Amino acid sequence: MKTKISILLNIILLAVVAFGVNKFIIQGSTAPTDDGRTAVLVAPSEKDYVLAEMRGFLETVQGITAAIGENNMAEIRVLAGKAGEFSPANVPAPLFAKMPIEFKTLGMETHTLFGDLATLAEAATTPAEVSTALGELMLNCTACHSSYRLDLESEPS
Ligand code: HEC
Known part of the structure; x- marks a missing residue:
């Protein structure tokens, strides 16, 4: 009897964990939209947080692009490293x-690729190589932008 109850409890616990993993790790909070992208539904402060991160990404790309033109590997290392x-x-x-x-995966991978770019700039390399790697890295930006947008959870479309 005791074993049966503990098996049952384990099954319930597993179901709860599986639900949590599915809901909070895999699915997230999303809605379909009429422009073909998936909306990630967030609170206003969370939208601000993500967009501030994004503007940071753009500043980094701007700085690295300028540094490529100046053949300034040290600057690329600093910006990409950050x-x-x-x-x-x-x-x-x-x-x-x-x-x-x-x-989540695309976002985290983008940070990892910036780290790789810093490493690349550390090895003796040419601006053209950095430029190629940056172009490849930016496929993550375009992939995510074509698939997702941010909508407020209070007013999903
Ligand atoms: C994991 C997904 C993801 C990745 C990767 C990503 N972005 Fe974004 N970005 C978004 C989303 C979502 C928005 C909001 C778009 C919308 O709601 O229409 C956005 C918005 C932006 C904005 C607008 C910011 C504002 O204040 O309105 C800029 C600039 C931007 N991204 C730059 C970049 C750059 C540069 C990269 C790559 C280095 C990048 N993003 C990578 C998801 C991503």
Whole structure:
């Protein structure tokens, strides 16, 4: 009897964990939209947080592009290295839970690729190589932008 109850409890616990993993790690909080992208539904402050991150990305890309033109590898190392520093633990947990898995993966991979770019700039390399790597990295920007947008959870379209 005791074993049966404990098996049952384990099954319930597993179901709860599976539900949590599916809801908060894989699915996130999303809605379809009429422009073909998937909306990630967030609170206003969370939207501000993501967009500020994005403007940071654009500043980094701007700085690296300018540095490529000046053959300034030291500057590329600094800028790419900074953008490469990232820990999911720094993202507010409720926001992280709202992002679907593909969104989280693309976002984290983008930071990793900036880290790789810093390493590339450290090795003896040419501006053209950095430019090629930046072009490849930016496929993550365009991939995510063509698939996702941010809508407020209060007014999903
Ligand atoms: C994981 C997904 C993802 C990745 C990767 C990503 N973005 Fe974004 N970005 C978004 C979303 C979502 C928006 C909001 C778009 C919308 O709501 O229409 C956005 C918006 C922006 C904006 C507008 C900011 C504002 O204040 O309105 C800029 C600029 C931007 N991204 C730059 C970049 C650059 C540069 C990269 C690559 C280095 C990048 N993003 C990578 C998802 C991403």
